[in-house]
Amino acid sequence: xxxxTDANENPSGEKNQQDNRSHQHGHGEHDEAVAESDxxxxxxxxxxxxAQSTAEGEKPHEQHEHAEHGGDGHDHGSHEGHNGHGGMHExxxxxxxxxxxxxTLLSIPVLLYSETLQAWLGFSVPAFPGSEWINPVFxxxxxxxxxxxxxxxxxxxxxxxxxxxxxxxxxxxTVAFVYSLATVIFPTQSxxxxxxxxxxxxxxxxxxxxxxxVRRASSAVDELAKLMPDTAxxxxxxxxxxxxxxxxxxxxxxxxxxxxxxxxxxxIVEEGDSDVNESMITGESKPVxxxxxxxxxxxxxxxxxxxxxxxxxxGEETTLAGIMRLVEEAxxxxxxxxxxADRAAGWLFYVALGAAVVTAIAWTLAVSFNATVIERVVxxxxxxxxxxxxxxxxxxxxxNTSLAARNGMLVRDRIAMEESxxxxxxxFDKTGTLTEGxxxxxxxxxxxxxxxxxxxxxAAAVESDSEHMIARAIREAAxxxxxxxxxxxxxxxxxxxxxxxxxxxxxxxxxxxxxLTQLDSxxxxxxxxxxxxxxxxxxxxxxLVRDGELIAAFAMADxxxxxxxxxxxxxxxxxxxxxxxxxxxxxxxxxxxxxxGIDTVFAEVLPEDKDKxxxxxQDQGKLVGMVGDGxxxxxxxxxxxxxxxxxxxTDVAVQSADVILVQNNPMDVVRLVKLSKASYRKMQxxxxxxxGYNVFAIPLAAxxxxxxxxxxxxxxxxxxMSLSTVIVAINAQLLRRVDLSIPEIPGGKPATDAQPAD
Numbered sequence: 001x002x003x004x005t006d007a008n009e010n011p012s013g014e015k016n017q018q019d020n021r022s023h024q025h026g027h028g029e030h031d032e033a034v035a036e037s038d039x040x041x042x043x044x045x046x047x048x049x050x051a052q053s054t055a056e057g058e059k060p061h062e063q064h065e066h067a068e069h070g071g072d073g074h075d076h077g078s079h080e081g082h083n084g085h086g087g088m089h090e091x092x093x094x095x096x097x098x099x100x101x102x103x104t105l106l107s108i109p110v111l112l113y114s115e116t117l118q119a120w121l122g123f124s125v126p127a128f129p130g131s132e133w134i135n136p137v138f139x140x141x142x143x144x145x146x147x148x149x150x151x152x153x154x155x156x157x158x159x160x161x162x163x164x165x166x167x168x169x170x171x172x173x174t175v176a177f178v179y180s181l182a183t184v185i186f187p188t189q190s191x192x193x194x195x196x197x198x199x200x201x202x203x204x205x206x207x208x209x210x211x212x213x214v215r216r217a218s219s220a221v222d223e224l225a226k227l228m229p230d231t232a233x234x235x236x237x238x239x240x241x242x243x244x245x246x247x248x249x250x251x252x253x254x255x256x257x258x259x260x261x262x263x264x265x266x267x268i269v270e271e272g273d274s275d276v277n278e279s280m281i282t283g284e285s286k287p288v289x290x291x292x293x294x295x296x297x298x299x300x301x302x303x304x305x306x307x308x309x310x311x312x313x314x315g316e317e318t319t320l321a322g323i324m325r326l327v328e329e330a331x332x333x334x335x336x337x338x339x340x341a342d343r344a345a346g347w348l349f350y351v352a353l354g355a356a357v358v359t360a361i362a363w364t365l366a367v368s369f370n371a372t373v374i375e376r377v378v379x380x381x382x383x384x385x386x387x388x389x390x391x392x393x394x395x396x397x398x399x400n401t402s403l404a405a406r407n408g409m410l411v412r413d414r415i416a417m418e419e420s421x422x423x424x425x426x427x428f429d430k431t432g433t434l435t436e437g438x439x440x441x442x443x444x445x446x447x448x449x450x451x452x453x454x455x456x457x458x459a460a461a462v463e464s465d466s467e468h469m470i471a472r473a474i475r476e477a478a479x480x481x482x483x484x485x486x487x488x489x490x491x492x493x494x495x496x497x498x499x500x501x502x503x504x505x506x507x508x509x510x511x512x513x514x515x516l517t518q519l520d521s522x523x524x525x526x527x528x529x530x531x532x533x534x535x536x537x538x539x540x541x542x543x544l545v546r547d548g549e550l551i552a553a554f555a556m557a558d559x560x561x562x563x564x565x566x567x568x569x570x571x572x573x574x575x576x577x578x579x580x581x582x583x584x585x586x587x588x589x590x591x592x593x594x595x596x597g598i599d600t601v602f603a604e605v606l607p608e609d610k611d612k613x614x615x616x617x618q619d620q621g622k623l624v625g626m627v628g629d630g631x632x633x634x635x636x637x638x639x640x641x642x643x644x645x646x647x648x649x650t651d652v653a654v655q656s657a658d659v660i661l662v663q664n665n666p667m668d669v670v671r672l673v674k675l676s677k678a679s680y681r682k683m684q685x686x687x688x689x690x691x692g693y694n695v696f697a698i699p700l701a702a703x704x705x706x707x708x709x710x711x712x713x714x715x716x717x718x719x720x721m722s723l724s725t726v727i728v729a730i731n732a733q734l735l736r737r738v739d740l741s742i743p744e745i746p747g748g749k750p751a752t753d754a755q756p757a758d
Contacts, residue, residue, distance in 0.1 A: 093211040095149075100204035103146035107197040110138045114194040135193040136184050139177070146200040147173045163349040168384065169203050171349070175381045179374070186371075195382065202725065228299050228320060232264035233257075235308065249314050257296075257307040265298040266313040274305030348694060352384030359702040379701040379712065384694060388724040392686035395732035400679040407671055407740060408662040416642045416658030420676035423576055423642060424622035425600075426669060427614060429633050430582035430592060431558065433646055433666055434567075439469050440559035441477035442539060445530040446552040453483055455552035459544050460485035462501045462510045466493070470542060473556055474510070494518075498542075509545040516543055521550045530555070537591045558588075560595055563667050568596045570670040577622070581605055581613055581636070611639040627669055644669060671740045678738040686728045693724035 111117055112125050113134045150173065154166035176196040183191040232249055233241045233256040241256050246264045249255065254270065257263050263276070275287035278300045287303055290296060296309055299320040315321065356377045363373040397414070404411055411417045428434050446455050460478035463471035464485060478485055488501040488508075497518055498511020509515055516523065521543075523531070527550065531541045534555040544552040568578050579600035582589050589603035602613040610628075614636050617624045626633065626640035637643030637657045645657035646664060661668040697720055699705075700712035 093208060096204055096208040096211055099146050099149065100201065100208050103142045103197070103204055104201050106138050106142050106145070107194075107201055109134050110142070110194050110197045117194060135191070136181065139180060139193040139196050142197045142200055143173065143177050146204050147177070147196075150203060162346060164346050168349050168352070171352070172382045172384065173200055173203070175378050179378045192378065192382065199382065199721075202721065229262040229264050247315070249311050251311055251314065253311040255309050255311060257302045257309055259302060259304050259306060261302050263296050263298050263300050263302060263307075263309065265309075265311045266318045267296055267298075267309040267311045269294045269296060270308045270310050272305055272307040274307050275303035276307075277301040277303065348384060348691075351694075352381055352698065355384070355698050355702055356380045363703065376701070376703055380698060383697050383701050383712070383721060388686075388690035388693060388721070388728040392690045392728050392732075393683055395729060396679055396682045396686060396735060399732060399735045400675065403675060403736070403738070403740070404672075407675075408665070408668055409672055409675070410660040410662060411658075412660065413658045417672075417676050418680055419623065419642050420625065420659070420673050421680050422623050423625045423673065425577040425579055425617050426571060426625040426627060426644075427579040427581050427602075427617070427636070427640070428666065428669075429610075429628040430580050430584065430589065432629055432664075433627060434564045434580065434596065435558040435560050435592065438558070439473040439540070439556045441473055441554050442557045442559065443530075443534065443555040444552060445527055447524055447527070447550070450551045452552075453481060455544055456481065457483045457485050458503055458506075458508055458546065459510050459542075459552070459554065461488040461503045462491075462499055462508050464488055465491045465501075466499055470540075470556060471499075474542075474554065477554075506546050507548075510542060511545075512540070512542060515545070516550065519545060519548065521545055521548065523550060527553045536587075539591075558584075558592075560592060561666065563665060564596055567666045567670055568598060570667075571673070572597070574670070574673055576673065579613075579617065581610055581626075581628075581633075610636040614639045625669075627666065644672065674740050675738065678735060682732060682735045685731055689724060689727050689731065693720060697721070 113131060118124055150166055150169045154170040157164050157167045173196065176192040176199060180192045180196055229246060231243050232246050234244050234249065235241055235254040235256055249265050255264055255267070259274070269290050269292050271292060273289075273291045276290050276296060277287050278297060290307065295312075296307070297320070298313075298318045313319075359380050360373055360377050363376050367373070400417070401411070404417070441456075444452055444456070446452055456474070456478050460475050460483065463474050465488070475485075486504055488503050491499065491501045493499050494509075494511065494515065497515040498509060500507065500509045502508070509519065523543075527543075530553050534541050534553075537555075537557070540556040542554045542556055543550055544554070571578050577599045578597075579602065580589065580593055580596075580598045581602045582592075583605055584603060586601075586603040589601050592598070593601045600617075605613060610633060614624055614626055618639075618641070623641045625642040625644055626636045627644045627646055628637055629646065633645075637645060642659065643657040644659045644661060646661045646666065646668070659672060661672070697712060700710065703711055705711070
């Protein structure tokens with residue numbers, strides 16, 4: 001055994017609160033003004049020249065959704081910067097919202113004076129001189145106000161010869177608009193005025209919902225920015241406090257964090273005791289007790305006590321800034337399914353044109369060219385607009401982002417989230433992931449006449465002044481049994497052997513085999529058997545000697561986390577192989593693996609060779625995930641198909657991982673896989689619902705079944721399109737019901753409850 005070493009509110013508070021309230025009030029008024037100006041600016045950019053210029057390398061069909069991501073040099077430490085970032089999202093949302101309500105209001109007269117709807121619903125409205133112009137006049141207004149924005153947003157797609165969602169929408173409403181106006185001059189059996197306005201209304205509603213979803217997902221960064229206070233109370237050299245902007249704090253500054261205030265920067269507690277709410281950073285709902293020498297994270301909320309904190313990191317170096325960078329990266333990444341949906345919109349444009357051409361030729365040959373042929377062609381082009389396809393993925397991604405964040409998962413790459421569902425094997429780093437990362441007492445034995453509790457109390461007394469990891473393990477074991485160690489005196493560390501002290505008048509030693517050799521103590525037979533069995537299980541044995549007599553032995557080992565049992569079982573239930581990677585000896589690794597039921601063990605592996613073990617499984621054709629602390633395991637995390645960094649809130653900014661699990665909880669790996677499977681399933685279902693509408697509706701609109709009397713009218717097509725959009729939206733919402741809970745361990749601690757989406 002290694003040798004043990006000796007380890008020997010102020011009166012101005014009310015005024016500050018008033019000042020803060022005044023500051024917040026003024027800040028809120030400023031934000032409201034900024035939001036209003038942002039909305040106007042966004043609309044001009046979206047509908048003006050800004051919408052027609054696409055950033056280099058940006059896909060044109062993303063222009064209306066993701067233009068706001070183009071701002072480089074984003075200031076994480078500035079609230080103003082985040083207001084601008086969020087203003088773009090909210091500006092898009094408010095523009096579509098306003099145009100939807102205005103267009104819907106203007107559509108009411110068109111619907112009331114539609115002969116088709118009157119016949120369907122059995123009602124009539126009074127006619128008056130000029131009432132025949134209600135439909136065309138109001139339809140033109142709705143098209144100009146609610147429809148033209150889609151035409152403007154389609155310009156970049158057409159310029160880049162990459163038709164997408166905006167091109168499809170523009171084609172549908174333009175064809176309906178031109179055809180309907182033509183019917184005013186050249187009367188036919190039906191005009192598309194009511195279909196035109198409802199189509200525009202549905203498109204505006206869909207984009208309002210989509211922008212709302214994008215804004216909610218992107219607002220994670222804005223909400224994180226709001227966690228950081230604007231000012232901090234810095235303690236000067238003479239002990240006074242001064243209020244300074246957080247941006248002026250430097251490493252080494254001492255700050256006062258009052259009860260209920262936000263911690264202004266990452267740091268170390270120097271004075272004070274309090275409970276700090278870290279849920280917004282780590283996802284842990286229970287406040288965390290803080291005392292001197294404990295770390296605190298900027299942006300977390302102090303409880304009832306005052307803390308004096310020595311600043312350790314500010315600005316871009318803080319944990320919060322790291323989380324914000326990761327969230328932004330995740331927002332800007334696109335999943336494979338999203339790319340598929342975007343491509344499908346482009347393909348559908350050509351399919352619709354092709355179907356329209358075939359329809360025109362077939363009907364012309366069948367009945368000669370007349371108004372019926374034009375109506376059929378127009379119907380095909382109008383109902384080909386698949387707005388449900390545009391909602392299919394963004395809605396799922398928004399809910400997925402919310403669920404992941406609320407359950408302590410930060411996804412840097414959405415492709416990694418999708419790939420998680422296909423993992424064949426997951427490798428866990430042992431120390432600190434599957435185990436506690438520190439020694440604990442796992443078993444003990446005593447001689448006749450000595451109770452276990454008495455022996456443990458005595459050992460804890462001797463170790464009371466030591467900070468060695470074995471000393472801490474013995475004291476913690478005594479605390480778990482609610483034992484009170486007697487006082488010890490004359491403590492002495494014996495180099496390379498152990499420690500000694502006087503306890504209740506007895507000379508007591510605690511140490512390993514070398515101590516017994518020095519004391520020439522004889523080991524009783526049953527204690528020798530206990531030591532042999534512990535050695536076979538790769539456990540360290542520590543002995544207790546009282547007045548020269550060996551009276552007890554303690555088996556020490558790196559304690560397996562209770563959650564690890566449930567994690568391995570849950571992954572096996574998901575048909576995922578579990579492997580363990582460690583630098584420990586083969587005996588230690590095998591003991592842990594046998595206890596947990598792990599399939600594959602890589603032991604005695606040097607840090608620089610960990611990625612080779614990942615490669616070994618990949619060479620077997622397996623999709624491999626790697627779970628590690630993100631520091632020593634960086635090469636393996638990078639090599640893995642899905643790199644998962646697990647650790648405390650201060651370790652979240654790990655650049656080598658695809659997914660960061662904020663809490664040091666291996667159960668979140670199972671939640672990641674479950675959420676990946678559920679989200680992908682919803683994406684696929686939504687694409688089927690959205691595309692299925694077109695597969696069904698376009699042939700019917702073209703008149704494939706007209707010989708048997710089935711012909712899809714534009715009105716029915718519009719209803720089907722609406723139904724498809726509603727189904728997609730409802731189906732996406734069902735993702736919130738996904739079960740991310742982990743089975744509890746019999747006799748163990750209850751599993752952490754999964755959190756719902758916002």
